[in-house]
Amino acid sequence: MARRDARNWHDCSKMIGLLCLVASILIQHGVSGQRVKVEPEVLSYPxxxxxxxxxxxxxxxxxxxxxxxxxxPKEGERINIAVFHPSFDPSYPADSPVKGRVSFMPSAPNLASPSIQISNVRMTDEGKYICEYATYPSGNEQGITYLVMLAKPQNSASIVSVVAGTQPVVVARCESADGRPAAHITWVTAASGNDTTVSKTGTDDMVTVSSEYRMVPTPADNGKDLSCVVVHRTQVKPESFPLKLAVQYPPQVKIVGYDNNWYVGRTNVLLTCEATGNPTPVTTQWKTMSGEKPDTVVITENVLKVLKVDDAVNTTFVCEVKNRIGIGRDQVTVIVREPSVNPSNAGVVAGAVIGSLLALLLVAALIAVLVTRSRRQQLGYRANGGGDMKTRIFGAGKNGGGASSSSGVGGGNNNGPVYVYDESSSHQGLGEKNNHHQPLTIGGRPEVVASAPTAQDILLSNELDDAERRKFDELEAEERYDHFTGGAPILQLRPPHDQDDMIGDYMDDDMESQRDGSVISRTAVYV
Structure with a gap:
């Protein structure tokens, strides 16, 4: 167990030692890199x-x-261009590409600050420049500076005039010439197209960038905005070149002014030939399909004026416009119509007709009022006058008072024949009534019953003057019914059956009350 632990400890010690070695190397390298101070990038122009x-x-x-x-350099091997040792003079190798143009500064360099300068730099001088120190005991330490050579390009842009067609063509070009580094070109436009860009390296590694804009040109694209934008490192901001598309196309023609209301007699109507094109149209010509120009037509450039419309204008007018690209035309067919009614005259006529109708209605209303008043006066005269006109006409005395006399003095002879006036009869005359009727009796005496007024009644009541009325009264006085010793027979039209029961029904159906209080028959009269 103890041996195993001792072995693990030995392995850990070796690992720790390795890690420490790596860390020390990295630290040493980082320190050395930080101790040599240089500028990361230097910009210069040729x-x-x-x-x-x-x-x-x-x-x-x-x-x-x-x-x-x-x-x-970007492409190639490293080359020593300057060497300094405190024990020797500065050295500039003969194979250096900057031989004669490089030197230490100041002229007496020292190890603490060995800066150099390169005069009259060229585009080929661009690349990586390394300042390397030989030290003891650390070895070599270095710092790297990138020299970037700049060349401000000459930028330009131009439009290409094209003819409208169906195939893509170059409509504009943009160029950034002799720049370093290469410029970046973009296009800004509302036209539908695409661009192609190429770069070319020239003398001293100068770069020229060219771009073309291609599209299918149409007449609608003419005059549209198109801009070329150049971005380069030497410019504070992008440089823009605004352009306008130039698309050539034949004239596009349109005739305006015809309102489809050319009628015979209309005067001073115009047709205008409007045309657009690129280049600008130079000639305008009016023609007719028949080949003959009407006598009333006057042409002034692109305007055709008809002094007075007649049947000769009933034709097709053609306008042709030309430019360098081609010819454009338009036509309009005129239909001459019959003269239309002047709206103002129509209004006057309509007003006159309506006024006449209103006047007629007013007169008719006035006549109706007068007739109604006349009839009312006639009824009033017969009902309220000194004697009833019907009674007087048919034999009653002036002072008899008709059916209202209570004394019977001066009363007429009511024994005369009775005639019935049938209002429903088409003959409108006297006739026999089919029903059985008895004469009206008031106070034991038969009374005179008048029929509906006749034309004679109206004539006598309205048109006789006072003298004629007196003459008529005198004649009537001589023929009073009371001068007769015997009563005249009364003609009564009765139904042949049931005469005994006729009186009641007849009285109920035939009697009519009058304004003076009397009651008379609607149909029975005395003759």
Whole structure:
């Protein structure tokens, strides 16, 4: 058991020793790397002088013996370009690519600060520069500086004028020439296309970058914005070149002005030929399908004016526009219509018709009112006058008072024949009534019963003047019924059956009350 523990302890001791050795090596390497101080990167343009600084910051316990500057190009092997030993003068190897242009600074270098400078630098001088110290007992320690050669490029961009087509073509170019490092080119546009970019290395490793923008050009792309943007390390910000696409295309023509309401007699109507194209159209020509221009048509450049529309304008007008690329045309067919009614005249006519109708309605209403009033006056005269017109006409005395006389003095002879006025009869005259009727008796005497008013009644009541009325009254006085000694027979139309029961039914159905209090028959009259 003790042997096994001793063996494990021995293995752990060996592992710990190995780890300590590795740690010490890493620490020593890190310390040495930090003790040689250099600039990580130096930028320069061709023709300038650059300073490559180097220093050993802490030489405690270390003996510095020699300094060597080494140049390592991007492609190739390392080359010593400068060597300094305190016991000897500075040395610059003959095979150095910077021979004659490199030197220590100051002219009397020291081991603590062995910086160098390179004058009139070239693009080929770009690469890795190593400052290496030979020390004792640490060995060699170094620091690395990258020399980056810059060349500000010449940037440019241009548009390429193309003709509208169906195949992709180059519409713009952008170039960044003789730059170092290579520039980066991008395109910004709303047009649909893509770009291709190539780089070419020239003298002194200068790089030229060229980019082309390709697309299928259409007339709609003409004038669209297109920008080339160049990004380079020597520029504070990207450089932009705004461009506009130049797409050539034949004229696109459109005729405007026809409203489909050209009627005979209309004047001063216009057709305008609008055209766009690249290059700008130079000629405009109006034609007709028939080949003849109407006499009322006047043409001024792209405007066709019709002084007065007639049947000759009923044709197809064609407008042709030309430019260097081709010809564009448009046409419009005119349909001449019949003259339309002037809306203002139609309004006047409609107003006159409506006014006439209203006037007629007003006159008709006035006539109706007058007729109604006249009829009411006629009824009032017969009912409230000195004597009933029907009674007077058919033989009653003026002062008899009709059926309302209670004394019987001056009363008419009511024994005359009775006639019935049948209102429902198509003959509108006197006739025999089919039903049995008896004369109306009031106070033991038969009364005169008048029928509905006739045209004669109205004539006598409205159109006779006072003299004629007096003459009529005198004539009536001579023929009063009471002058007759014997009563005239009364004609009564009765049904042939059941005459005894007729009176009651007849009285109930035929009697009508009057305004003066009398009751008369609707159909029985005295002749």
């Amino acid at each position: 023709g300038q002088t650059v300073n490559l600084r180097c220093a050993f910051t802490d030489a405690t316990g270390i003996q510095l013996t020699m300094i060597t500057w080494i140049y390592e």
